[in-house]
Amino acid sequence: MADVELDQVVVRKGDAEVLRGVDLFAETGRVLGIVGASGSGKTSVLRAIAGLDRVSEGSVRFDGSDVTRTAPADRNVAFVFQNPALYPTRTVARNISFPLEMRHDSAEEIRRRVDAEARAHHIMALLAKSPPQLSAGEAQVVQIARAMVRSPAVLLLDEPFAHLDLQRAARLRGEVSVIQQGFGATTVLATNDSLDVMSLADQVAVIERGRITQVGPPLEVYERPRTAAAALMTGDADVIEVQVATDDIGSWLEHPGFRLRAWQPGLRAHRGRRLQMVVRPEWWQLDDHGPVGATVERVNRLGTTTSLWCRVGGHPLALTLAGSAHGADPGPVTGRGLSRSAPEGHTPSRCGCRPGCLRRGARRPAGFGARRTARGRPARRRVSWDPASPPAGPGRGRR
Secondary structure (H helix, E strand, O other): OOOEEEEEEEEEEOOEEEEEEEEEEEOOOOEEEEEOOOOOOHHHHHHHHHOOOOOOEEEEEEOOEEOOOOOHHHOOEEEEOOOOOOOOOOOHHHHHHHHHHHOOOOHHHHHHHHHHHHHHOOOHHHOOOOHHHOOHHHHHHHHHHHHHOOOOOEEEEEOOOOOOOHHHHHHHHHHHHHHHHHHOOEEEEEEOOHHHHHHHOOEEEEEEOOEEEEEEOHHHHHHOOOOHHHHHHOOOOEEEEEEEEEOOOOEEEEEOOEEEEEOOHHHHHHOOOEEEEEEOHHHOEEOOOOOEEEEEEEEEEOOOEEEEEEEEOOEEEEEEEEOOOOOOOOOOOOOOOOOOOOOOOOOOOOOOOOOOOOOOOOEOOOOOOOOEOOOOOEEEEEEEOOOOOOOOOOOEEOO
16 A cells, blocks of 8 residues: 655656646555546546656656656556456466466465455456456456555546446446455546546545646535536536626526526626536426526436426536426426535435326327427426525535
């Protein structure tokens, strides 16, 4: 186990700077999730830690010791790549045992460690198979097992669940979490999937164009993103451009589809400016008397939740309601509000609708699940937030 610290790391490839003054700290035994869009530099951070990419400026330190110029083989780092890299001529067992063989462990120790890792990942039945006989999911599990078998000080995961089906990915996230906590390796996970960082990471770092723009606990970044990119990379979100207006009482957020009172104390200083307002789907509620007029264009009932696609002043907007939300006219559901964070102790309530409440004459076009009136026009609803819970912080990011 080792603390990992990057201090003003710059990585250049040709004339391009892929990392621009990156500062990061991964605490011993914890999981640091680096999230960003494709090409943002998250894999380059992992390669700099592993020593696979030369650091042009700055330093990489393990437990305070500078390893910037240390060879990759001497860093005690295991790297799990996005695409499984297994030796096709070796069995699964011998693929897992390879790093132990390279450091000349005894045959008994190798057998014990391989069996223990295979049991932990539920792949005992695969040990005698060769990589060409494995599915993509199985091959990725084997690669992770091979990385963990030698108990590295630092474990680097580069989008390890990207090629797995949903069930296998969910199961493997749980397995990786349990096993990682068991042997305590400092883990750095690079991904563009919000499920990965929200379920595995202790700290989240958002990277944009080679720069770290925000670092914090997953829920803090989710509820208080500093940029639109941070919001989009940590969960579903809509980014709406609004203009700030003020009066004697306070501030307003103006949009072609609505005009909302804003409670953020520092917003008056941005009078006349156009800002980006980040809104999570679960922060809305349906209300026939709400201040935001919205046209519900499509409804997807997913069982535990219902997703609504609306249009507000020409801008597409997503809503998420608890429960099945049957019928054309769901009842009010407590929402979080148009802000970047929810009130302390807030928990969304269940949908108040009952099965069988589809309004007489309503129709849903086949294949779309869209809710329309008897005349076939999209149903018009009002969208609002809980007036008892004003926004707790500025919900904006500069253009």
